Amino acid sequence: MDRDSFRPGPLAEVARVPAGDRWDLVFVRDLRHPPEKVWAALTEPDQLAQWAPFLTSRDLGTTGDATLSTLDGDRHFDAPATVLRAERPTLLEYTWGDDLLRWELAPADSGTRLTLRHRIDKADVAAMTAAGWHLCLDVADHLLDGDPVGPIRGADALNFGWAELRTAYAERLDS
Known part of the structure; x- marks a missing residue:
């Protein structure tokens, strides 16, 4: 697919549920690929670099410490990470x-039902988080199809419908 013609797909199933003094964004998406193939996209550094x-x-397929570096243009921010559970696939x-x-x-x-539970600090960031994961997982789906579009991260997401997705997810999460 030509990156310029990339458009986000339909909204995913989402929910925001209390988790102690925090919240879990629950994001459910069906992918047309078997769990083993999706697992590789979630764990292998070369694949993650193309969509995450x-x-x-x-x-990330084994337990232990790692560093996850968020990218936004030329800037990157390192954060500590620990793989707590890795039960392939x-x-x-x-x-x-x-x-x-x-x-x-x-x-x-049709392949794999992917459920992401992302624990967040504040309920009001759920729609923003959902919009970001929506774009990332659309890109991952193209990658898994053998039709990579390249990662859409940080401010670049604004050029690919992130604001509209945030608004749509805010409506869905508040209803």
Whole structure:
């Protein structure tokens, strides 16, 4: 796909649920690929570099410490990470700074049902977080299809419908 013609796909299933004094954004998406292929996209540094909002210092498929470097243009911000659980190809859980990400992969008729639970500090950042993951996972889906568009990160996301996605997810999460 030509990057300039990239447009976000339909909204994902989302929910915002209390998690103690924090919140979990629950983001559910169906992908047309088997769990093993999706697992590789979630864990392998070369694949993550093509779609995720960060670069990783190592393969995330095993437990232990890592560094996740968020990119925004020429700037990058390193955050400590710890892979807490890596149960190939069904469950990946790691910290990213103060956040906790839990990726659940379940076989589905058409491929994989991916459920991301992203623990956030404030309820009002759920729509922004959902919009960011929406774009990232659209890009990952193209990558898995063998039709990479390149990562869409940071301020660049504004050029690909992030603001509209944030508004749509805010409406969905507040209803």
